[in-house]
Amino acid sequence: MAEVSIKGLHKAFGDVQILKGIELNIADGEFVSLVGPSGCGKSTLLRIIAGLEEESEGSISINNEPVSGIRASDRNLSMVFQSYALYPHLSVAENIAVPLQMRNLNGWQRLPLVGRFMSGAKARTQEITAAVMEAAQTLEIEALLKRKPGELSGGQRQRVALGRALVRKPAAFLLDEPLSNLDAKLRVHTRTEIAELHRKLGATFIYVTHDQVEAMTMSDRIAVMMGGEILQCAPPQIVYSDPNDLRVAEFIGSPKINVLPVEAGDEGRLSLMGRSLPLLAGSLRGPLQMALRPEMLTLSMVDPMLKGRVVHLEHLGSELFAQIVIEDLGVRLVIRADPAKYEALKPDLHVGMNFDPNAALFFDANGKRIRQVVPAKQLAEAV
């Protein structure tokens, strides 16, 4: 069980800055996801926590003990890899036993053939066998213990890798995209299992993924990383509904959030395509960005704020997404519509859309969130 605290962490490979001042505190028993597009440094951060990579600057503490310079093998962390990284020559049981053998047996007791006759080896080996059985039962892989990794399916290998990680009860689990080699169905299933495992073990989990759905569904907190920085670290619902940065808003949520240009005019009055919105942006002037989630937009023929042409429809069964191009702006919007309207909507159909201006999110030209936008007292007249 462990708290992990990261302060001012920098990492550079040659001249390339991979991590630029990471600050992150992870509480004991917390499930934190590091999520971001590829190349954002999330895997590097995890590898530095693990001790597989050395930081250029800054410090990491586990349970308030700085771990800089301590080897990966001595940090008491477990890691699950994307490729599972099982030892191909060992059976499932032997794979799971390796971390215990390395820690609980001495060099003589580990020797092949003669090792079992060393003093104390028998009792320790029995403990290890018992621990392996327990781990296998937790993951329901008792039937596979005698097989080699080559004879297992992707999902089974995944469980063995988890078993190898949890068998020695580490301070924290580090998971590096453990689901990305599984097919879609199995991924959804294993996602739930990992979340349940976390609740059962109550251990600290640090989970790296590029898939925002995984991060949203499993984590206590999500750290959204981009360009070597953590843009926001908050619970999933906060990251979704109250993002700090346009990049966070765009990365989290599927389909992607819609962005429209708005203008802050005299007295901070906001307008969209020359049409006034009942909102004031305080002291801000000039061009801003307004972001609307697909579910914030509704189809409306009565005095629509936006007019566009349907270009594509995606029917997902329980929901319907329509892509609508606003020709005046050259912007394509995605809106979530009632699936019942599928018959009524056709490509090339001209439609109108409305939204609740008070729910919209505003960002400045650099993508920083603007929180001083407030509703105007009375509705503005059309200009």
Add this chain to the structure above:
Amino acid sequence: MTRIGEFFKHALLLLGAFIVIVPFYQMVSYSLKSPAEIERGIGGFMGSQALMIDERCVGSNTPDRVDVEAARTDYPSLSDSDILGALLEKVREDCKVRPAIFNYRSAFKEAPLMRYLLNGLIVTGSIFLLQVIVALPAAYALSKLKFWGRETVFGLVLFCLLIPVHAIALPLYIGLAKLGLINTYAALIIPWTISVFGIFLMRQFFMTVPDELIDAARMDGMGELNIVWRVMLPTAVPALMAFAIFSVVAHWNDYFWPRMVVTGDRSLFTPPLGLREFKADIDGSLYGPMMATATVIVTPLIVAFLLAQKKFIEGITLSGMK
């Protein structure tokens, strides 16, 4: 068109196989035939296997004065010279033998062939073991560890591949002589313990081992040497098999180096040196026993290859990993 193409392909392959097999056929054939058949080139593969007289056997059992005296009671009516003739006739009769048996018996009797084979086993085995002990950690470091000057070191390894053994044989010999190691097993083994070819081959193989496997081993608590022996060695078995073929065949068959450092002490002879026992001398050439020796020398390699054929081919194509 394709049928003609196939025909030529097979014809070419058959020709190649024929060229490779002919010397072996000749070797086995000679090892079975009598000297007369070999010289006249008759008798097909097996020869007639007619009884022949082993002249060496006759030579070492020729009756002398004492034998004649002892035999006088058996031949009461004959003169000494006739007794001698009769005894000689008897010895010649006793020394009659089938050519194949003669050849193989001489191979084992004239030369202590079992001893040579044992030496071959000790020398090639030790060389291979030491080469692996040196090459695996070196290859691991060159492929998976980051350190200053790694590329330079690897460049030197490649450079060493270009140095022919014979070019440095003399300095090696002098060095060993100064250390007083000539005519020891050490002289046969030590110069070959560092195989740059082995380092190169294993390095290329280790490059294909995923880094995550090594990271996983580190997370599981293994140190670097543990990783080499507990993770890299088992995954590299196919590549090691390929290296074993090159190493064992090269040193089992090596004539040049043992000839240099083993001077006279026959108990250190390796199998190829055993062939020298039958080199042409005053008795004329003893092709039969010589070819029998050669057959005995190559047999262990061929048997080992046939037994482990599948693994070897797996190793050479390096496809056993994925």
